[in-house]
Amino acid sequence: MDVIALDIEQINAIVFDLDNTLVSSNLDFNWLRDQIGCPSNIDLLTFIDKLDCSQSALKAKQIVLNHELDDANHSTPMQGCHELLKFIEQHHFSTAIITRNCLQAARQKVAHNKLNISRIISREHFPPKPAPDALLALANEWGLASYQVLYVGDYVYDLQAASNANMPSCLVTHGHVHPFSHHASICVSELDELLTLFTVNQNDESSTG
Template sequence: MINGIIFDLDGTLVDSLVDLADSMNKVLANKSYPTHTLAEYQYFIGNGIRNLVRKALPDTVQNEVEITQCFDAMMEDYAQHCLDKTKPYPGIIELLEQINQREIKCAVLSNKVDDLTKKIVRELFPKQRFEEVLGSRFDIPRKPNPEGALFISDSLQIPTSELIFVGDTGVDMEVAQNAQIRSVGVTWGYRTREELVDHGAQHLIDDPLELLQLLG
């Protein structure tokens, strides 16, 4: 029986690709570094914004000083523009409404920094109930480390055997596996079906409302 669902944020609940790419490309352009396409950013996302910055920078400037400087600049811009073009995927609002009606508890676990994760969820899902919204924090390692998922399991007071983890990347499938939570890969996000399967997805869904069939 499923009593709780942990959702990834970017690429699962919301399409934030353009806002992330725009902010990082501004930083790169200001440094006279090459910018990147949206297709490239699809593979930069998933392991936190600092790693996105690292991947976006040219190999010739891969040092911690430059990464930190560009990370700070990117975060300053992104904090102001993270909701310019970011929107829930089609069907997500309806899915969450139906889950809430079934009184199944929901949570969000993201590798995006905690304050921005909470801001996006608060602004884009004002009527949907999330028991816990957790982004990247200094005291909890990022996915695929299972600590964040286990923290949510404890917070919701739901054992991992009664949870499912829904995400769009191999990292999401790995954190589910590491926390011994049933995994659901979504194909509308930023990565391929093959990546999801290769990283242990137990189920794949092509449309948000298909998740309801797994809930019984």
């Protein structure tokens, strides 16, 4: 996985993962795997998509949906979330959410947490991360080069998606050490740390402009 260098002065768009990046999530993937019969070494969404029996697939998707909606109703904004989104709005950055959640659950989380992001891309729209399709589509939609879009997430899939799209990435660690951290262009403990980096850069540009 290639690490794409971040030039913060060139960034015109910030795209976010949703769960445990913008809002909290307590999705229990081990429980879901047990309910659906998915082995631990296979991606859950991939497993469901490859189920031979349509009834089994529908049942599995409903179990996941119910769990996602329950999680949405109990989610809370992550540290620095609203402050960073306010900065993005004030400075006219393009922004969006790319999530492996279904659209219904993602919209519920955005509404429940009053996030001012209207562009939501879910697993129904493009192949789920780490596929780069959604990121590339956004860059094309906004008329931006890959290096002008920063993708922010909390998991290796997010870093892989950004790398596959030839885009810089930001890993939000929440103070934890991850074996995949070195694949991120930049690591921050919380979103307010990322906000500080952009604020400092904006102030530097103002003082030299």
